[in-house]
Amino acid sequence: MNTPNTLDFNQVKVGDELTPLSIDVTATVVVAGAIATRDFMPVHHDRNYANKQGAPEIFMNILSDTAYCSRFLTDWAGPEAMVRKLSIRLGVPAFAGSTLTYTGTVTAVSQRGTEGTIEISLRATNDLGDHVSGVAVIGLPASGASA
């Protein structure tokens, strides 16, 4: 198995960009996310119901949004990164049939003892605009005796 590596905290700089993540939001993706997060609201799995609510399609639930944010963060930072804060503003919906693109930038780095902290500004956009925008704080192991 190809085991992923965790970023070296000392190499992370303000202005670094996270590896973008693109999600092809199919109906299957919407339904799989809703059920895996145990959110059975019909707008996330029943198109007829969504239509009656004025939505053209089923759309992604909020627990899937936060799930993809955490995947986006740790795909980049590696398995030993810890998500400590995630604060998102919810924008336009992510309807089935759209594509979501996650991007992010490091806005601050600090170290306390052997724990490095990285602040990240992130957003997920689709053809309607910003679906999610916000900030995250992740922790990375850092060598205590860094220069």
Added chain:
Amino acid sequence: MNAEPNDASANFAHAVAALVGRPVGSGKASVAPDPVNQPMIRHWAAAFEDANPVYTDPEFAAGTRFGGIVAPPLMLQTWTMATPMITGIAERGGAPVPSEGTSPMTVFDEAGFVGTLASNSEFEIMRYLRIGETISATTIIESVSEQKKTRIGPGHFVTWVTTYVDDSGETVGIQRFRILKFKPEGVPA
């Protein structure tokens, strides 16, 4: 703007002020129906195609700072989700189970703020969860904003805070969730 009799608006202001600190739901903690477990974690990781091996590969996880499998941090909210009653879910407007009593949010609906729009979700994660832990959640209304003019109509932002605790009562995470209760204006409700 709708003109409202002064006593009605005073009653509304009073009812809104009384919401702060009130529990959302029964007031009892929501206890996760199942402890943190590998099958639900694997299901979650598959749904989001999250290949982080600390969630599903015990050998890999043992060699990390976690020392073993941990739950995805943003699964926190999933553990305490109610087991749904599927029959009738559409007729209940998506409520997973028939509601007990009246929701505190009816105060807004009765005053014409019938629209609901989720606006923010904020998580603070104190620590990662391990297999076997049982999580409980308690949610209270933390604040209600003054009436604001928004793109979709006048409304109030309502913030509730959910505190997640482990078996010993230690807080493992906090979530703030903000919705806008609004009077639909010029757009279909």
